[in-house]
Amino acid sequence: MTFENFRMRNGSGPAYQEVTSAVQDFETRGKLGVFIFGETGNGKSHITAAGGNELIAKGHAVIFITEKDLFKRLEATRNFNNKESFGEIMGACLEADLLIWDDFMSSQKLSADEKDWIFQITNGRERANKPIWMTSNITPEEFESGEIAFRLDDKARTWWRIIGNMNCALNLATNLRKIKAMARALGISVEEYEKRLQGE
Numbered sequence: 623m624t625f626e627n628f629r630m631r632n633g634s635g636p637a638y639q640e641v642t643s644a645v646q647d648f649e650t651r652g653k654l655g656v657f658i659f660g661e662t663g664n665g666k667s668h669i670t671a672a673g674g675n676e677l678i679a680k681g682h683a684v685i686f687i688t689e690k691d692l693f694k695r696l697e698a699t700r701n702f703n704n705k706e707s708f709g710e711i712m713g714a715c716l717e718a719d720l721l722i723w724d725d726f727m728s729s730q731k732l733s734a735d736e737k738d739w740i741f742q743i744t745n746g747r748e749r750a751n752k753p754i755w756m757t758s759n760i761t762p763e764e765f766e767s768g769e770i771a772f773r774l775d776d777k778a779r780t781w782w783r784i785i786g787n788m789n790c791a792l793n794l795a796t797n798l799r800k801i802k803a804m805a806r807a808l809g810i811s812v813e814e815y816e817k818r819l820q821g822e
């Protein structure tokens with residue numbers, strides 16, 4: 623996933639601009655991260671991975687991991703014969719120049735351990751002045767209501783600390799997976815289907 627194969631679509635401007643400027647100013651932004659939220663399938667993982675790949679090409683250490691995978695791997699370290707240790711995974715998440723946390727808050731209910739891991743990683747990286755880029759499927763309504771903030775702790779502190787370290791961009795582009803499936807079903811091109819949606 624690169625910037626080259628990312629197509630500018632209606633609504634994708636803010637996320638694209640935020641990620642490209644975060645790449646450009648990476649050396650000077652310190653802990654200032656990126657929070658891209660919006661509907662599923664609208665390019666959030668693609669655009670952040672594209673930015674991560676650019677930084678890897680420039681010699682930075684970048685980790686891209688989905689929340690589910692991260693939690694599963696940390697959980698698996700409880701088995702004594704697990705191939706990676708808790709310290710190795712946590713260390714990598716804290717030491718990478720950039721951590722891309724894909725699908726933040728995708729877990730419906732967080733266990734006490736998961737809440738603690740989120741705190742350890744976000745707090746540790748903040749102290750080290752290192753950024754996190756997050757993608758999330760939360761809706762603008764969920765974002766505004768603040769309800770989601772209380773899933774992390776009962777004072778909503780963790781959430782607002784995370785968000786306080788990030789530039790947020792709402793990706794309003796539509797679900798490209800759905801568009802592709804619909805275009806295929808109708809036997810027309812994606813461009814043609816998008817034109818029809820826009821009533822052209």
Ligand SMILES: Nc1ncnc2c1ncn2[C@@H]1O[C@H](COP(=O)(O)OP(=O)(O)O)[C@@H](O)[C@H]1O
Nearest residue numbers: 627628629630631662663664665666667668798
């Ligand atoms: N603007 C875009 N240009 C090119 N491909 C895109 C674009 N947006 C999404 N895609 C592709 O559509 C699929 C879903 O996008 P993805 O980034 O995984 O969505 P999200 O993370 O928002 O759920 C991926 O295969 C991705 O490469």
Ligand SMILES: [Mg+2]
Nearest residue numbers: 666667724757
């Ligand atoms: Mg995604």
